[in-house]
Amino acid sequence: MRKPTVICHMMASVDGKILSANWNNMGQPTIFGKTYEEIHDSFDSNAWICGRVTMEKDFTKGLLPKLNDIDEIVGRDDFVADKKATSFAIAVDAHGKLGWENGYTNGDHIIEVLTEKVADNYIGYLRQKGISYIFAGEEHIDFNVLLEKLGNLFPISVLMLEGGGHLNGSFLNAGLIDELSLLLLPIADGTSKSPTVFEVSDYLSKGPATFLTLTTVKQLQQGIVWLQYKMIK
Numbered sequence: 001m002r003k004p005t006v007i008c009h010m011m012a013s014v015d016g017k018i019l020s021a022n023w024n025n026m027g028q029p030t031i032f033g034k035t036y037e038e039i040h041d042s043f044d045s046n047a048w049i050c051g052r053v054t055m056e057k058d059f060t061k062g063l064l065p066k067l068n069d070i071d072e073i074v075g076r077d078d079f080v081a082d083k084k085a086t087s088f089a090i091a092v093d094a095h096g097k098l099g100w101e102n103g104y105t106n107g108d109h110i111i112e113v114l115t116e117k118v119a120d121n122y123i124g125y126l127r128q129k130g131i132s133y134i135f136a137g138e139e140h141i142d143f144n145v146l147l148e149k150l151g152n153l154f155p156i157s158v159l160m161l162e163g164g165g166h167l168n169g170s171f172l173n174a175g176l177i178d179e180l181s182l183l184l185l186p187i188a189d190g191t192s193k194s195p196t197v198f199e200v201s202d203y204l205s206k207g208p209a210t211f212l213t214l215t216t217v218k219q220l221q222q223g224i225v226w227l228q229y230k231m232i233k
Contacts (some may be wrong), residue, residue: 002151004159007043008168008197009181011036016196017189018165020148021150029221032185038225039128039181045158047150047164049090049109051167055098057108059089063099065125072120073127080153081132085109088154093169094141096122103130113146115139140203173200173207177231180212186223 011032012018018031040048056062081103089108091098096118103110112126112133126133134153136146150156161171171177182197200206212229220226 003147003176004151004156005178006046006048006147006159006161006176007179007181008161008171008177009035009036009040009043009054009081010162010168010197011183011185012197013033013185013189015188016073017191017194018197019191019194020187022189022191022194023185023187031184032224033230035220035224036183039159039183040162043158043160043181045160046086047088047090047154047156047158048160048162049092049167051163052091052093054092054162054164054167055093060098060100063101065096065099066120067121067125069187070128071119073118073123076116076135078149079123079127081127081130082109083226085132087154088156090150090159091145092141092163094118094122095136096126100131105133111150114143115141141157141170143170143176147176164221165195165197169198169200170204172198172210173204175207175210175231175233177210178232180227180229182227182229183220184227186227 010018049062087108088111089105089110090115091113100110110131112131113136114133115137117137117139134149149207157178161168211232214229217226218226
């Protein structure tokens, strides 16, 4: 079994906040986002992963799955829809809530990560749309299983983790992140309940803090500082 290398790539305010909706009055989010994407593209990866909320907000635009008259698939076997795909967008969608137009987003083949509690007709829906899917837990996502299946079923060697705080926190808590790429933006957010780079969900048993080794510091345009770390395991 092989697991892809996981690089968590994020941008955050100086107080660790990641919800960019709070920054719209700064007049610079477009520049920040462009820099973020340019650095993403600089990594030698062919897959990226986000949680359901991020996918819904930024990629599916709230599209709901139409499940009427969809054939139900009762089995819980993993499914590879496109065996020739070479780049992948991975959605952690435990209960099967996301709607898709087809099996690709931004040119990347979609892989849905599900739990066994997902509805039978949602599985049929994914097959109808030509979307790959894997099962990674009965009620909650097991991130070790997720990573092993991605490595074994798909040609993924480097995975960009670009989730919300809870997805990032789940990978961190499981000790599955190898590197952190963090763009520190010249913004002090100060919002008390805004999500941060890493947050561990209440249902998980929180492990000890993770220590990192700083490998690179670069000052970029518009006051952005790019920090790169290796995780100490």
